Amino acid sequence: MADRNPERERTKVTSLDVAAKAGVSQSAVSRVFSGASASAATTAKVRAAADALGYRPNVLARSLITGQSRIIGLVVAYLDNQFYPDALERLSHALQVQGYHIMIFIAGGAQGAAEGTGDRVIDRMLDHQVDAIVAASVGLSDALVARCRRAGIPVVLFNRGQIDSCGTRAGLAQITSDNIGGARHIADYLLACGHASIGHVRGWQGSSTGRDRTMGFVDRLGAAGIVPRQEDGEYRRDHAEAAARKLMARGVDAIFVGNDHMAFAVLDVLRHEMGLDVPGDVAVVGYDDVPMAAWAGYDLTTLRQPVGRMIDATVEALLAVLGGGDQEFAAQEIGGPLVVRGSTRMPLRPVTGDIIRHNTKRNGHERL
Amino acid sequence: MADRNPERERTKVTSLDVAAKAGVSQSAVSRVFSGASASAATTAKVRAAADALGYRPNVLARSLITGQSRIIGLVVAYLDNQFYPDALERLSHALQVQGYHIMIFIAGGAQGAAEGTGDRVIDRMLDHQVDAIVAASVGLSDALVARCRRAGIPVVLFNRGQIDSCGTRAGLAQITSDNIGGARHIADYLLACGHASIGHVRGWQGSSTGRDRTMGFVDRLGAAGIVPRQEDGEYRRDHAEAAARKLMARGVDAIFVGNDHMAFAVLDVLRHEMGLDVPGDVAVVGYDDVPMAAWAGYDLTTLRQPVGRMIDATVEALLAVLGGGDQEFAAQEIGGPLVVRGSTRMPLRPVTGDIIRHNTKRNGHERL
DNA sequence: CTGAAAGCGCTAACAT
DNA sequence: ATGTTAGCGCTTTCAG
Numbered sequence A, B: 001m002a003d004r005n006p007e008r009e010r011t012k013v014t015s016l017d018v019a020a021k022a023g024v025s026q027s028a029v030s031r032v033f034s035g036a037s038a039s040a041a042t043t044a045k046v047r048a049a050a051d052a053l054g055y056r057p058n059v060l061a062r063s064l065i066t067g068q069s070r071i072i073g074l075v076v077a078y079l080d081n082q083f084y085p086d087a088l089e090r091l092s093h094a095l096q097v098q099g100y101h102i103m104i105f106i107a108g109g110a111q112g113a114a115e116g117t118g119d120r121v122i123d124r125m126l127d128h129q130v131d132a133i134v135a136a137s138v139g140l141s142d143a144l145v146a147r148c149r150r151a152g153i154p155v156v157l158f159n160r161g162q163i164d165s166c167g168t169r170a171g172l173a174q175i176t177s178d179n180i181g182g183a184r185h186i187a188d189y190l191l192a193c194g195h196a197s198i199g200h201v202r203g204w205q206g207s208s209t210g211r212d213r214t215m216g217f218v219d220r221l222g223a224a225g226i227v228p229r230q231e232d233g234e235y236r237r238d239h240a241e242a243a244a245r246k247l248m249a250r251g252v253d254a255i256f257v258g259n260d261h262m263a264f265a266v267l268d269v270l271r272h273e274m275g276l277d278v279p280g281d282v283a284v285v286g287y288d289d290v291p292m293a294a295w296a297g298y299d300l301t302t303l304r305q306p307v308g309r310m311i312d313a314t315v316e317a318l319l320a321v322l323g324g325g326d327q328e329f330a331a332q333e334i335g336g337p338l339v340v341r342g343s344t345r346m347p348l349r350p351v352t353g354d355i356i357r358h359n360t361k362r363n364g365h366e367r368l
Numbered sequence C: 001c002t003g004a005a006a007g008c009g010c011t012a013a014c015a016t
Numbered sequence D: 001a002t003g004t005t006a007g008c009g010c011t012t013t014c015a016g
Helices: A014-022 A026-033 A040-053 A059-066 A083-097 A116-126 A142-151 A179-192 A208-223 A237-249 A260-273 A307-322 B015-022 B028-031 B042-054 B061-067 B081-098 B114-127 B142-151 B181-194 B208-223 B237-249 B260-273 B307-322
Strands: A071-076 A100-106 A133-136 A155-156 A172-178 A196-204 A228-232 A255-256 A283-288 A301-304 A333-334 A338-340 A355-359 A366-367 B072-076 B102-104 B134-137 B155-158 B175-176 B198-202 B231-232 B254-258 B282-286 B300-304 B332-334 B339-342 B355-359 B366-367
Touching: A014 A026, A014 A040, A026 A040, A026 B061, A059 B061, A071 A083, A071 A116, A083 A100, A083 A133, A083 A307, A083 B081, A083 B102, A100 A116, A100 B081, A116 B282, A133 A228, A133 A283, A155 A307, A172 A179, A172 A307, A179 A208, A179 A255, A179 A283, A179 A301, A179 A338, A196 A208, A196 A237, A196 A260, A208 B332, A228 A237, A237 A255, A237 A260, A255 A260, A260 A283, B015 B042, B028 B042, B072 B081, B072 B114, B081 B102, B081 B134, B081 B307, B102 B114, B114 B142, B134 B307, B142 B355, B155 B307, B175 B181, B175 B307, B181 B208, B181 B254, B181 B282, B181 B300, B181 B339, B198 B208, B198 B237, B198 B260, B231 B237, B237 B254, B237 B260, B254 B260, B260 B282
Parallel strands: A071 A100, A071 A133, A133 A155, A155 A172, A172 A333, A196 A228, A196 A255, A255 A283, A283 A301, A338 A355, B072 B102, B072 B134, B134 B155, B155 B175, B175 B332, B198 B231, B198 B254, B254 B282, B282 B300, B339 B355
Antiparallel strands: A100 B102, A301 A338, A355 A366, B300 B339, B355 B366
16 A cells, blocks of 8 residues: 555554554454453553554444444435424434434435435445435335345334335334324314415425325315315425415415425515515414524414424434334324414414414413 | 344345356456456346345445545534535535535534534544545634544535644635625625614634634724624524624614524514614624525525535545645635625615625516 | 454455 | 455454
């Protein structure tokens, strides 16, 4: 190996060097650093030698043998919805505590580069011998799931449910919020506020979250004899803006938007482009409760997805499946409260269910 | 190795298996997959056998030999400022194209867990044999820089300048925007708008961006005989809110906020808490031009940090340094335009410099 | 408890 | 161009 670079590649300290300096065998060094049995005496000698030499075990070599890279592959569709950076940050911390690290792949790009990309990306992860894969809001093809299974790599779906072509859950662990229940809750609340002409900006119907939220909302309104006007938002800001205009042209007085990110676009159109009063002229409800929803500039009533608990569940599922058991992990749905802020009117009659009323101005909140 | 798990760990196809099936030597297989010389005939045989077996080379084993993991360690302080998710997304794509992957570490946590965390995190990266480290808005201690250098791992600083205790750049590649120049530009613009009672919400003064922006702004105003009122924002939303209140109590009619994320907080306080008109009562300018700055709800005049070009420069620096050369990489400062939106008044006299005037309402823009 | 030896799956000289 | 032979740095039997 030519030393073409005098500054770099200086000290490649191996366990052998440490062993020599400590006057023990190389395997003794290995034992000390892998936490196997070793006498206090050797441990001390090895530690001293290692510190003096600045030795750190090579994780690659270790992984090659143990078959455990302690790397979790994370695929995430996009990062412009604040929900995901938040989730990523929490996941990163939680895994770090457990000694795992995240190799990240952003599938979507500017505008959902779609399924194709996801596949290549998963292949790269498999090549890197990740111990498991977390797919955040990314759908996996049946073929891909099969490939992961064959490679022995567990997959956990975050914020996305999935059912394979056989109608089963494909044995995939999947953590979502209770999207159907949440959407119903929103429908109930809007009804209680006395709205009768209701609109809905749908999330991407190719996703379970999009479908479930729409389903829960429409079903519940249907039970009250109301059919909402629907427009596609596709989880995209520009689509949501267009949808808002169309909905207002039809004269709705309340809109449920498929996620907060789109709801902000709707609010911008309503307040600043059309000069309407929210909630006076029209009420708006979102879904997620990202931090921005609480900002005075938006002050959005929304259904909270409990990111923290969803991440906890994800890590738990991950550890369980990594711990050797390949128990069929039931899909977990974690419910969250409706957070009522200034984008909706006061209910005309008492409402039930998990509700938090936020008073942004006074910076306080009380649970109803 | 006990087969305690009948479903997992099924197929561990190695190059040896492929060689056997293809009727060639194991090294032939290696050559085909590592792009070395191989005849068309063997290549075909090997490919066929590999496909049939579902073989994929083990990157870990490869890395152990070549000494190249093709993994880039990314340390980022926090993700709640939209600037970083955006940068991350672009970096991820750019590196993926080059065959590199990102191992991510989020240093900050909820509230800057500070330097200590960074160190441990860098150690973990080194353990994983990352080929290089990108530190985004994270300061590195001299000791840490030295450790990386000793380990032969190049470091690139993104959006952070750094000077070691000897007053040199520590030989680190560092990509930033022209923070001093940008802040001066903002000062000039505010002056041209006729403001004389000016406030400044400082970014974290422990960071080069915070210091440089403050310095450029204060110097330029000073040259015009104006001393701005200053408050610390620390790049934190809550601090920025408090700063806004204090500044208004002192009666300023224009505020330069150290970044967009804090500027949104300032705008919320001004418009919704104090009921003020922006820019009628007070003008506000931010720094970054994150997507949200263009949203009608904020419509913020701000200095654009050209994320795309900054990431391009980062990748370029990375590839250069990975390509074997350890040329001292000069610090790169990339300038951006002042994007004028509705949070500032019309200038009273002509202004010079790189300026873009956005008309959010009509969704168009023209370059002055 | 410790050392010697045998690999993990692959690449990189060497020969042929 | 292909096969043979050493290892990369470490963990893990297996003896002692």
